[in-house]
Amino acid sequence: MDENRPISWGLCSAGKICNDFTLALNSLPQSEHKVVAVAARDLSRAKSFAESHSIPKFYASYDDIASDTEIDIVYIGAIHTTHYDLTMKMLSAGKHVLCEKPLGVNLDETTKMVAFAKEKKLFLMEAVWSRCFPAYKKAKEIISSGIIGDVRFCHATFGSHFDFPLPRIERKDMAGGSLLDIGIYAVQFAQFAYEDETPISQQTNGSLLESGVDADANILLKYSNNRSASVSCSVKTFLSNEGSIHGTKGYIKIGPFFWCPTTVEVFDKHDKVDTFHYKLPQLPDKGKYNFRNSVGLQYEAMEVRRCLLKGWTESPLHKGEDVIKIAQILHQARMDIGYDLPQDKISRDPTTNI
Numbered sequence: 001m002d003e004n005r006p007i008s009w010g011l012c013s014a015g016k017i018c019n020d021f022t023l024a025l026n027s028l029p030q031s032e033h034k035v036v037a038v039a040a041r042d043l044s045r046a047k048s049f050a051e052s053h054s055i056p057k058f059y060a061s062y063d064d065i066a067s068d069t070e071i072d073i074v075y076i077g078a079i080h081t082t083h084y085d086l087t088m089k090m091l092s093a094g095k096h097v098l099c100e101k102p103l104g105v106n107l108d109e110t111t112k113m114v115a116f117a118k119e120k121k122l123f124l125m126e127a128v129w130s131r132c133f134p135a136y137k138k139a140k141e142i143i144s145s146g147i148i149g150d151v152r153f154c155h156a157t158f159g160s161h162f163d164f165p166l167p168r169i170e171r172k173d174m175a176g177g178s179l180l181d182i183g184i185y186a187v188q189f190a191q192f193a194y195e196d197e198t199p200i201s202q203q204t205n206g207s208l209l210e211s212g213v214d215a216d217a218n219i220l221l222k223y224s225n226n227r228s229a230s231v232s233c234s235v236k237t238f239l240s241n242e243g244s245i246h247g248t249k250g251y252i253k254i255g256p257f258f259w260c261p262t263t264v265e266v267f268d269k270h271d272k273v274d275t276f277h278y279k280l281p282q283l284p285d286k287g288k289y290n291f292r293n294s295v296g297l298q299y300e301a302m303e304v305r306r307c308l309l310k311g312w313t314e315s316p317l318h319k320g321e322d323v324i325k326i327a328q329i330l331h332q333a334r335m336d337i338g339y340d341l342p343q344d345k346i347s348r349d350p351t352t353n354i
Contacts, residue, residue: 149249159239177213183233
């Protein structure tokens with residue numbers, strides 16, 4: 001791509017996360033990013049979204065996003081169960097893709113999307129924005145420096161008591177539950193701590209809502225050399241929402257919300273010896289974010305631009321093989337607690353979903 005022109009974005013969905021991502025894009029230099037089109041299943045919603053964010057084009061069909069020649073990359077912020085079809089559609093049309101997490105609702109979908117992007121030689125990234133935060137970069141530097149010694153344990157929790165009824169969390173046909181909505185953040189944190197190594201084994205316990213999706217899950221991961229991680233998620237219980245990485249000399253805490261952190265605390269044994277603070281980007285002059293620290297989505301957009309300018313088809317911060325490993329952990333965790341999906345009973349054929 002030409003570094004002298006902005007990346008042209010198309011949006012699939014006019015929901016809350018697309019609002020936040022658009023506000024983040026619009027807070028970056030217009031010479032680097034511009035949103036040129038949005039599509040939603042309801043034309044009136046797409047029109048309203050476009051007007052509120054000064055987007056020139058709006059569509060009632062995602063096919064129109066795929067065929068719009070002005071668009072370089074598509075941000076997919078639609079419901080989980082649409083990610084596979086939309087991603088494959090956009091890749092088939094020659095578009096780069098940034099898809100909200102989880103990339104796929106199971107391992108089969110995820111593996112096939114990653115493979116198809118490689119085949120098409122197009123950029124694909126699962127939008128685990130956490131990996132793009134400055135605090136994660138600092139945490140990686142601290143671990144590499146040996147200050148906390150050899151990493152032996154990692155712990156992360158993400159939980160809240162969601163206000164029900166909430167269809168996207170409760171309904172199985174929407175791939176709801178805690179694991180796929182917020183548990184993915186805890187799992188990716190453990191993988192981050194161990195440089196995206198494949199776990200040797202895992203054990204999961206948890207409980208289900210009446211609908212059959214998981215209310216909460218606790219995963220114990222075992223890695224090589226007797227290292228381990230413990231991650232928990234819940235849509236029924238308030239958890240501490242902190243992440244910590246522990247070594248033979250000390251540990252670090254990343255927070256106060258580990259998936260969108262602004263602070264890294266360093267401990268020598270049990271004594272705090274340093275704290276690194278990272279101020280979030282400036283909030284936009286207009287518009288309101290729906291989710292905590294969403295202005296940090298700027299970091300993700302900046303990483304996408306960096307990768308596209310270099311001609312890369314994946315981000316080194318969250319590679320395709322890393323996405324697949326996380327999908328494997330989440331898939332096994334669902335199986336362990338008895339949460340199955342209709343998609344688990346079929347094998348997707350990439351040639352018939354476009």
